[in-house]
Structures are given as C-alpha cells and as structure tokens.
Amino acid sequence: MADAPALLEAQGLVMRFGAFTALRGISATIRGGEVVGLIGTNGAGKTTFLNMVTGYLRPTEGRVLLEGRDVTGTGPREMVGRGLARSFQVPQLFPEMTAREHLVLAEALADQGQRSLLGPLPEGGRAEAMLARFGLAAIADTAVSLVPQGQRKLIDIAMALMLRPRLLLLDEPTSGVSSAEKGPLMQTVFEAIRAGGVTVLFVEHDMEIVERYVTRILAFRDGELLADGTPEAVLRDREVARSVLRRKEVAT
Numbered sequence: 001m002a003d004a005p006a007l008l009e010a011q012g013l014v015m016r017f018g019a020f021t022a023l024r025g026i027s028a029t030i031r032g033g034e035v036v037g038l039i040g041t042n043g044a045g046k047t048t049f050l051n052m053v054t055g056y057l058r059p060t061e062g063r064v065l066l067e068g069r070d071v072t073g074t075g076p077r078e079m080v081g082r083g084l085a086r087s088f089q090v091p092q093l094f095p096e097m098t099a100r101e102h103l104v105l106a107e108a109l110a111d112q113g114q115r116s117l118l119g120p121l122p123e124g125g126r127a128e129a130m131l132a133r134f135g136l137a138a139i140a141d142t143a144v145s146l147v148p149q150g151q152r153k154l155i156d157i158a159m160a161l162m163l164r165p166r167l168l169l170l171d172e173p174t175s176g177v178s179s180a181e182k183g184p185l186m187q188t189v190f191e192a193i194r195a196g197g198v199t200v201l202f203v204e205h206d207m208e209i210v211e212r213y214v215t216r217i218l219a220f221r222d223g224e225l226l227a228d229g230t231p232e233a234v235l236r237d238r239e240v241a242r243s244v245l246r247r248k249e250v251a252t
C-alpha cells in the first residue's frame with residue numbers, strides 16, 4: 001500500500017476561527033486501499049480536518065489534493081462528484097422519511113450526472129441491495145425518528161456508500177451507540193466497505209474498534225499531528241499513550 005497512488009493529500013492545513021487556531025499545519029497522505037483511523041482528544045481538530053477535506057470548511061492556509069488535483073475550497077457537493085463521501089457524528093437524516101426513501105434519494109443523487117433530479121426517481125435496485133446489505137430491510141419503511149441510533153448511523157453510512165465514493169470519511173461511526181451494538185455495527189459497515197473496495201478515513205474514540213479495523217493511525221493533539229503510522233507503532237508511542245489514550249506511565 002505504501003506505493004499505491006495518493007488519493008488524498010493534506011498539505012500544511014491551518015484552520016483559524018477568529019483568534020483561535022484549531023489546526024496548526026496538518027500534512028498527511030492517504031493512499032488507495034488504506035483504512036486510516038483518526039484519533040485524538042476532544043477538541044484536537046479531527047472533525048475540523050474532515051470538514052476541510054470534504055469541502056465544508058475552506059482552510060485558512062494549506063492545500064487539499066484529490067488524486068493529485070488541487071481541490072482546496074471546492075464545495076461539498078462537487079467533492080461528492082469527485083469521489084468523496086462522508087457520514088456525520090450526528091446522522092444528517094430527515095426524521096419523517098424512511099430508510100428506503102433516504103437510500104432512493106441517495107441513488108438519485110448518485111445518478112444526478114446522468115439525469116435530472118426533477119425526473120422520475122430511480123427504481124431503487126441499488127437502494128434495495130444496500131438495505132439488505134446493511135440489515136435494514138425490517139425497518140425500511142419506518143420513519144427514521146422512530147429508529148434506534150445505531151440503525152440511523154447505518155442509514156447515514158449506507159447513503160454515503162450509495163454515492164459510490166472512492167474515499168469514504170466517517171465521523172465517529174460508533175458514537176451514541178451502545179457498546180453491545182458497536183461491534184455488529186462496525187462489522188456490517190466494514191463488510192460493505194470491503195465489498196465496494198473503498199478507501200476509508202474514520203474518526204473514532206473506541207481504541208478496540210480502531211485496532212481491529214485500521215491499517216494506519218493519525219493521532220491529533222491540540223491541532224497538531226502527533227503521530228502517523230501503523231496501529232502497533234502509534235498506540236505504543238509514549239506521547240500518544242499519555243495524552244491521547246490518557247494512560248499513566250507504568251514503572252518498569
């Protein structure tokens with residue numbers, strides 16, 4: 001994977017909100033086929049980083065390259081067209097709409113290049129397959145406001161995958177989900193991701209989940225990239241253990 005072509009490159013990303021600097025010059029490269037975990041303390045800048053590379057925030061300084069092309073400042077809709085999709089910490093769903101309606105809508109958005117959104121909705125072939133893959137068939141016609149948080153997360157991620165991304169960014173896929181639901185949720189998500197051959201960057205606080213799924217970790221602290229490497233190396237790094245994982249030093 002080390003010699004796979006760069007899919008996403010962040011070059012010296014800085015984000016200032018007024019006088020406050022949330023990101024202080026982050027540079028990182030994500031290559032095709034990687035599953036990268038983004039970890040860090042609360043407020044370290046993880047969501048801000050996702051917002052910058054997905055076009056929700058324009059960096060104060062620095063550049064974002066997607067497959068070698070400078071996409072800095074490109075808006076979120078256009079980034080989807082370029083092969084990048086994301087899910088949110090709090091799923092962005094319409095409470096009155098069902099899972100099936102959300103996925104059919106995502107299918108229409110994915111096909112937008114070929115036809116108008118004002119035209120007839122798609123037949124829903126891919127939406128039905130995605131509902132089945134995500135184990136959502138039983139609640140497919142229930143308004144999402146009545147569906148548990150874990151399934152809302154799955155709907156949000158399934159919608160992102162409907163857009164046929166090459167790079168998928170997930171912001172805390174297991175937050176707000178009970179510990180019993182976390183394992184099965186991530187297993188479902190990663191089976192779908194592997195089937196689609198998608199490269200992934202995901203923010204996660206649960207280190208068991210991180211260790212289980214990632215090929216590489218980026219660790220943020222106070223707006224800086226503290227460590228970037230294999231899970232074995234990063235999780236054993238003294239500074240990461242002390243300030244991100246909050247492990248006390250064990251006298252040896």
Ligand SMILES: Nc1ncnc2c1ncn2[C@@H]1O[C@H](COP(=O)(O)OP(=O)(O)OP(=O)(O)O)[C@@H](O)[C@H]1O
Nearest residue numbers: 017020021022040041042043044045046047048049
């Ligand atoms: N729009 C904004 N205006 C001002 N400050 C902001 C804005 N968005 C984020 N921040 C600040 O930037 C810092 C980084 O926030 P961010 O949400 O990226 O952290 P995070 O690592 O994702 O944290 P968490 O794990 O708690 O979700 C925080 O101090 C936050 O308060």
